[in-house]
Each structure stands twice: as structure tokens, then as C-alpha cells.
Amino acid sequence: MAVTWVRKDLLGLEELSAEEIGLILETADSFKEISQRPIKKVPTLRGKTVVLFFFEPSTRTRTSFELAAKRMSADLVNIQTSASSLTKGETLKDTAKNIEAMKVDIIVMRHSSAGAPHLLAKAVSPSIINAGDDSHEHPTQGLLDLFTIKEHKKKIAGLNVSIIGDIAHSRVARSNIWGLTKLGAKVTICGPATLIPPDIERLGVKVTYDVKEAIEGADVINLLRIQLERQGQNLFPSLREYAIKFGLDSEKMKFAKKDVLIMHPGPINRGVEITPEVADGPYSVILEQVTNGIAVRMAVLYLVSGVRERKH
Amino acid sequence: MVFRDKAKIMDVEQIDKTLTRIAHEIIEKNKDVENIALVGIRTRGAFLSERLAGKINDIKKKEVRVGILDITLYRDDLTTISEQPVVHKTEIDFDIQDKIIILVDDVLYSGRTIRCALDALIDFGRPQNIQLAVLIDRGHRELPIRADYVGKNIPTSLKEVVQVKIKEVDGIDEVMIQEKEN
Numbered sequence: 001m002a003v004t005w006v007r008k009d010l011l012g013l014e015e016l017s018a019e020e021i022g023l024i025l026e027t028a029d030s031f032k033e034i035s036q037r038p039i040k041k042v043p044t045l046r047g048k049t050v051v052l053f054f055f056e057p058s059t060r061t062r063t064s065f066e067l068a069a070k071r072m073s074a075d076l077v078n079i080q081t082s083a084s085s086l087t088k089g090e091t092l093k094d095t096a097k098n099i100e101a102m103k104v105d106i107i108v109m110r111h112s113s114a115g116a117p118h119l120l121a122k123a124v125s126p127s128i129i130n131a132g133d134d135s136h137e138h139p140t141q142g143l144l145d146l147f148t149i150k151e152h153k154k155k156i157a158g159l160n161v162s163i164i165g166d167i168a169h170s171r172v173a174r175s176n177i178w179g180l181t182k183l184g185a186k187v188t189i190c191g192p193a194t195l196i197p198p199d200i201e202r203l204g205v206k207v208t209y210d211v212k213e214a215i216e217g218a219d220v221i222n223l224l225r226i227q228l229e230r231q232g233q234n235l236f237p238s239l240r241e242y243a244i245k246f247g248l249d250s251e252k253m254k255f256a257k258k259d260v261l262i263m264h265p266g267p268i269n270r271g272v273e274i275t276p277e278v279a280d281g282p283y284s285v286i287l288e289q290v291t292n293g294i295a296v297r298m299a300v301l302y303l304v305s306g307v308r309e310r311k312h
Numbered sequence: 313m314v315f316r317d318k319a320k321i322m323d324v325e326q327i328d329k330t331l332t333r334i335a336h337e338i339i340e341k342n343k344d345v346e347n348i349a350l351v352g353i354r355t356r357g358a359f360l361s362e363r364l365a366g367k368i369n370d371i372k373k374k375e376v377r378v379g380i381l382d383i384t385l386y387r388d389d390l391t392t393i394s395e396q397p398v399v400h401k402t403e404i405d406f407d408i409q410d411k412i413i414i415l416v417d418d419v420l421y422s423g424r425t426i427r428c429a430l431d432a433l434i435d436f437g438r439p440q441n442i443q444l445a446v447l448i449d450r451g452h453r454e455l456p457i458r459a460d461y462v463g464k465n466i467p468t469s470l471k472e473v474v475q476v477k478i479k480e481v482d483g484i485d486e487v488m489i490q491e492k493e494n
Binding site: 004021027030031033034035038042043045299301302306307 | 382385386390396398399401402403431432434436437477
């Protein structure tokens, strides 16, 4: 492998080259086996401190990062925003400076403002890993989706991948689009017009409002969650109408290829974007995505920790 | 850094004969062949362990289990080397509990790789015992580690490098001594 990892931070897939993404995926492949051992631990990050700094609720991503760090023997601190001094008026940067002053090595953060991790990456010396910044990027989710696709299809280049659902508010969609197009997949976006951002074609994707067209010929269908908390904005008439028009059910699955992969970043709204028969059906790899998330996050922690050391 | 070939220590035939001898020594020392498993250290040790297993199978007509160990995650110099090394897969798909594990590597030098390998192995369980087989022992140990089976002892200076080339990786079977050029 010619490429070496030189980045202190992982902020998004937009700035990564295809080779860097490939390196993360190959490294993750080597880490996957560790979670299948009776003793799920290696000493690689012994003595390193990882801070999980989540400003938004998260179960999957936070637990996955926590397990990834612990399986590599790092020490871990969780900061809950409701209990942090940000509620006392401290700025984000000051809080981060204080965490830095405690000599931590890696900060994994999720924030409701796009670009917040980028701001901190410049302001403080620990590595910053973006675990989701508003509707912008969620790089480790994009990477674990790529990993899961590659594991099943043995390649990414040339595959037809359809992303169906709320594209406008989805950081998962953006990270997937960057990653997939860089690795040579053909990406189709589908959803109600109100949930498709204008100009999204500029990212090199095809847009269709016809769900049948998105399903036919797709090697992979990635369904995105309808964010129920946004229902007040009247982006579409009702959840029921969404489910009928865009929700993936056994009826619409008849248009799908025989070896299609059904993916979803979770949490799933059963009966909205996906019916239980499809979510639990033979084409679904939704829980494999969760398993692979740990290997991908271990790989990212390993790669950025090496860079940090060299700068000192 | 440039290295200059200094001497050829072993050729195809010598490597093969040496591996045959080690296979016999392993069988002689361990009566219970069924309980043996070979674990090769990436990269070249992994291929050598497969060849050794083939030889033991030929002699005893019993399949010997083979695993591959990648020691990168256990290295003690991750913080000081200039490039983050690429991590490869560890593939041990059998239970090592109570087995006789024969670790296989190409060159025994400082002993630090073997220290990593011992730590890595013990994270998989508790073998009955662990033995070490190497093709070349070049001396200069930095840890109290020794091999149970040695293909060839080669006294070297610290300016020299022992390069084991094997067909699966390098396209040729040979052992060379090289010297750093200043």
C-alpha cells in the first residue's frame, strides 16, 4: 500500500483521497477479527485518552466509539452536554481548550452545527474525529457503509447505489456520496422533492423522484431515516403517505435485483422508510453495519493516533 | 539507506533441507503431534509456517493447524517510528487453549518481535506451551528470549542486515547478508 496516513483529524470524507479511504477500509478489515476473540482487547492505544464529546443524543455511534477505544486499551471520558459547563455559558472553544489542557489525545465529537469539528481541529492539538456535524458529514458512518458494501460485493467501483429518503437533512447521505463517488460507484438519490437539496447533482449523483427507478438495477439501497423531529416543518403530507410512496416494502422489493443489499444507518422507523419484513429480511445487512462500525472506528483511532505522536 | 549484498548464506535447496530438519525436530520433541499448531508471524514467518506444516503432514500423515499472527498492534515502538505501520489480519481460527504452539519467524534478532507475538498469542487463550522456530538466528538479543529450533546461526555485526527471501513474497528462496553503505 503506497499511501500513508498523515492527517491529525478525521473531519469528513470530502477531503480524503480514494487511496486514504482505501487505507482506512483495509485497516478496518484487519481490526474486525479482534471483536470476535474471546478476549476482545489489544494494547495498541494503552496510555492514550479519548474524550467523547456529544452535543446531540446518540446511542449507536457513541457506544461504537466507546467500544472501539476500549478494545484498543485507550482510557475514555464521556462528556454529556447537559452536564457540561456549556450550559453555564462557556464557549465551545473554551471548553475544548480546557479538555486539551488535561492532555487528552483524541476528541470524538458530535455537534449540531456544521463545521464545529473543523473549528476545533484548528484551535486545539488533540486529534478531532467528527462523529456527525448537523447535516454536513458523518465520516465514520460513510466509511462503515463502504466497508459493509465492499465486504459483500468485493468492490465499490461500478456499483449502482441508491440512497432513498431525507437527503437534505442527512449527514450520512453526504458522507456516503463523497465516499462512494470517490471510489467509483454510481450514486442515485431519491426522495420527496422537499427532502432533496437543490444542486445536489453537483456532487456527481443522479436524482430521481421515482422510487421504482431508484430500486431497479441498484446493487445497494441505502435507506435514510425520516427525522420525525422535523415533521413539524410539513416537508411532506404525512408519514403514511411517505411510507406508501417511498417506504421499502415487499411489494417494491419485487423491482429489486436478486442480490441487492439493503442498508440503513439506524435508528430505523419500522413501517415508515422500511417495513419489518424488509428490515429483518434476507437482503438486509443493517446489523452487520453496526458490527462493522466498531472495526472502522478502531481503524480511525489507530491511524490518527499515530500522526499525533509524530508531531510531538 | 542503501544496502549492498555481501554474501549468500542459503539457497533454495539449503532452505528446504533446513525446514525438513526443523520439521523432524518438532516431531521428535512433541510426541503428541495432534496437539501441535503452527503460528507464523507475518509476513515471511507465515509462509515458512505453512511449509513446515506441509512437511510435518508428509511425515506423520496428520493435518497440523496453521495460524497467522500480525504483531503490529503489540509493538513497543508505535510511538517512536516515523510511519504508522499498516495493520494486517491475524488469522487464528482454532482454539489455542492447551495446544502446543510453535511460533515461526524468519529471523531472530532483538527478540522484540517475539515478545509482541507472545503477548498477542496469550490474548487468545492459554496454550500448554509455546515454542519458537526460526530460520536464522543472527544474535544481538535485547530481551531474554531464545529459539527452540534454529535453522542456522549466523554471527552478524550491527551494520549488517539478514534478508530472508521466500518465493511467495520475493519470488526466490534465498538468505543474504547485506551491509549498509555509508
